[in-house]
Amino acid sequence: MPLVRIDLRRGKSVSYREEVTRLIYDALTEAGVPEDDRFQIVNEHNADNFYYSPKYLGIERTDDLIIIQITWNEGRSLDQKKALYKCIADRLTNGVGIRSEDVFINLVEVKKENWSFGNGEAQYAK
Numbered sequence: 001m002p003l004v005r006i007d008l009r010r011g012k013s014v015s016y017r018e019e020v021t022r023l024i025y026d027a028l029t030e031a032g033v034p035e036d037d038r039f040q041i042v043n044e045h046n047a048d049n050f051y052y053s054p055k056y057l058g059i060e061r062t063d064d065l066i067i068i069q070i071t072w073n074e075g076r077s078l079d080q081k082k083a084l085y086k087c088i089a090d091r092l093t094n095g096v097g098i099r100s101e102d103v104f105i106n107l108v109e110v111k112k113e114n115w116s117f118g119n120g121e122a123q124y125a126k
Contacts, residue, residue: 001115001124002028002072003039009063010044016096017042023091024068031084033072052104059101066092067104073124074109081107 004024008017021040029035047063054061068088076084084107089100112124 001037001112002033002070004028004041004071005069006040006042007050007067007069008042008044008065009050010046012044017044019096020066020092020098023095024088027084027087027091028070030087031076031080061102061104062099064098065102065104066098067106069106069108071108071110073112076109 004021006017006020006024008020012020021042025038025040028037050065052061052065052067085105088105089103092098092103093100113122113126115122115124117123
């Protein structure tokens with residue numbers, strides 16, 4: 001836990017994508033995710049398969065938009081979630097130059113028994 005899905009427009013370099021995944025992982029470990037708990041999937045999309053609102057909620061988005069979906073265990077406070085959003089946006093802005101307006105984050109919280117890390121076992125189930 002967590003599972004991170006990262007979606008962005010096609011055309012960024014391998015080094016850019018690698019740095020994005022590292023920066024997100026670093027923010028997650030700062031938020032208390034254990035070391036080595038790194039499961040990330042990067043999906044690139046052609047322009048004709050990547051739709052977004054450029055002005056929803058008054059936030060000006062560009063084609064550099066990155067959508068990050070994090071599935072993790074439930075139980076964190078609102079303040080912890082807000083701190084994570086800010087940490088990810090700041091790290092991406094400072095690390096790869098992405099505008100904070102172009103960082104879209106969605107958290108999906110699940111119960112611990114909803115994970116199997118291999119061997120057909122529910123490692124976190126009690």
